[in-house]
Amino acid sequence: MIKDITLGQFFPGNSLLHRLDPRIKIILTILFIAIVFLAKSTLSYLLVLAFTIALIIISGISFKTVLKSLKPIVFVLIITSALNIFWTVGDDLIFSFWIIDIYAEGVNFAILMVLRITSLLIGTSVLLTYTTSPIMLTDGLERLLAPLKAIKVPVHEFSLMMTIALRFIPTLIEETDKIMSAQKARGADFTTGSIISRAKALIPVLIPLFISSFRRADELATAMECRCYHGGDGRTKMNTPHLKVIDILTVSVFIVICVIIVMLNRFA
Amino acid sequence: MNAIELKNISYTYSRGTPFERLALDDVSVSFKAGIITGLMGHTGSGKSTLVRLFNGLEKPENGTVSIFGEDIWQKPKEIRKYRFKVGLVFQYPEYQLFEETVKEDISYGPKNMGLDNSEIDRRVRDAAELCRIDSALLEKSPFDLSGGEKRRVAIAGIMAMQPEILVLDEPAAGLDPRGREEIFDGIRDYKSSKNATVIIVSHSMEDMAKYSDEIAVMNNAKIYMHDTKEAVFKRAHELCEIGLDVPPIAYFSKELADLGLPVSESFYSVEACVDALDTLFNAN
Structure with a gap:
């Protein structure tokens, strides 16, 4: 069902990853992406894999939940590995039939690619x-981008827009689910028929959804105005996060792993 | 004959995630045909989940749901036919309106049933009349109506399918007393004119005292009581314990009895109270 979408969903908790400063976590994510792309040898890939698994364990989120979030990219993974297996030309021919030649290098490369994409997705999520609530996330982003205010980039407004957009994703999913059920109760059929008739069946869902979105936006704007919201100037935060020792330590660990990966690449 | 019969039903939300929550815990209950049953319970007790099982919007993890003796999950592909047998009106149904005119919106359900135009037209007028929708409103846009009118249009949209069982989830939530009355009177008229079975989910003991025949009370994902309304209101003390309340008038009736006044039997509607007081004054 529509509720099962876990991509980009926050799981409340109290792990080390939950407690880190959001700014640091954004930097860590960039470092993690660097680590994944730096890995070239099998050995360094194994380290990346181990590191990703370690991250999942530290976060305290169940493996089942994490693996479920990979569902949407299974198709991408299959296509990538198929391309690599069938189109890589190497020296070590391991299988040949009609016009299909499969080389050991291709298989090897396909496995590494799948590892790279999955660890990239799992690690960043x-x-x-x-592990970061949407509010913390946009807050961290705002603070990280604060220097851009000097060149008149409306950082606060952008982060507010993002906060609101993120905040309303679950609400909209819930609303869609509710309206779909309501129309199903009136005999709507979303699952059979031609593509055109299925698209038409969505009209009774989309129109109420649009109307309620506009209504919500309007109500939110009124509520904000009632509380004298007037943009970012002179606004202070209720909680200003300060960098802690643990934040610095984690960044150091990531940098060390980066260096180890580069070293491992040489030993391949 | 029971209109709806549930046997050993369990249902869990978001199974396998940190948000897992048991909504129904081995529930077995049956609803009699041809009467109005009130389904009560405080927020999160599982009422709304329960009604979503009646027409197959949700599939129970185990147990069976039977409508007039037929197991609805016998042939999962034909589940849609039960949507027309069990008309389900959701909470705040006015947010599901989408057509250009009120008339078009009410005919959405009957159209999905594949009825011919004259039959659709007849049913739309019939449902509009039951829901006290002025025929002048039929050609208007549903988005130009007042809140109470929208609600009635949405309910008419389900009534136009003429389901044998009509289930309504908080049909009068957020309406003023007059709006509530119009909606409940419409539901009662539907029941008597179509000889239908009605199940109403509600918080309001007063409304249920006035309109229902039997009451089922849910607590902690289970059915806690299921009896005639007289029997249920007699257990006021237990109702209070699970966060529900009996109608204020029922307390008044108890006070009178405690004072030793000759009140024939306990009452819980304003009309019955007036009658009882009348007899008291005449006796003195």
Whole structure:
């Protein structure tokens, strides 16, 4: 069902990853991406894999939940590995039939690619979206981008827009689910028929959804105005996060792993 | 004959995630045909989940749901036919309106049933009349109506399918007393004119005292009581314990009895109270 979408969902918790400063977590995510792309040898890939698994364990999120979030990219994984297996030309021919030649290099490369994409997705979601509440996330982003205010980039407004957008994703999913059920109760059929008739069946869902979105936006704007919201100037935060020792330590660990990966690449 | 019969039903939300929550815990209950049953319970007791099982919007993890003796999950592909047998009106149904005119919106359900135009037209007028929708409103846009009118249009949209069982989830939530009355009177008229079975989910003991025949009370994902309304209101003390309340008038009736006044039997509606007081004054 529509509720099962876990991509980009926050799981409340109290793990080390949950407690890190959001700014640091954004930097860590960039470092993690660097680590994944730096890995070239099998050995360094194994380290990346181990590191990703370690991150999942530290986050305290169940493996089942994390693996479920990979569902949407299974198709991408299959296509990538198929391309690599069938189109890589190497020296070590291991299988040949009609016009299909499969080389050991291709298989090897396909496995590494799948590892790279999955660890990239799992690592970034565990580091950021699963363990950071949307408010913390945009707050961290705002503070990280604060220097851009000097060149008149409306950083606060952008982060507010993002906060609101993120905040309303679950609400909209819930609303869609509710309206779909209501129309199903009136005999709507979303699952059979031609593509055109299925698209038409969505009209009774989309129109109420649009109307309620506009209504919500309007109500939110009124509520904000009632509380004298007037933009970012002179606004202070209720909680200003300060960098802690643990934040610095974690960044150091990531940098060390980066260096180890580069070293491991040489020993391949 | 029971209109709806549930046997050993369990239902869990978001199974396998940190948000897992048991909504129904081995529930077995049956609803009699041809009467109005009130389904009560405080927020999160599982009422709304329960009604979503009646027409197959949700599939129970185990147990069976039977409508007039037929197991609705016998042939999962034909589940849609039960949507027309069990008309389900959701909470705040006015947010599901989408057509250009009120008339078009009410005909959405009957159209999905594949009825011919004259039959659709007849049913739309019939449902509009039951829901006290002025025929002048039929050609208007549903988005130009007042809140109470929208609600009645949405309910008419389900009534136009003429389901044998009509289930309403908080049909009068957020309406003023007059709006509530119009809606409940409409439901009662539907029941008597179509000889239908009605189940109403509600918080309001007063409304249920006035309109229902039997009352089922839910607590902690289970059915806690299920009896005639007289029997249920007699257990006021237990109702209070699970966060519900009996109608204020029922307390008044108890006070009178405690004072030793000759009140024939306990009452819980304003009309019955007036009658009882009348007899008291005449006796003195």
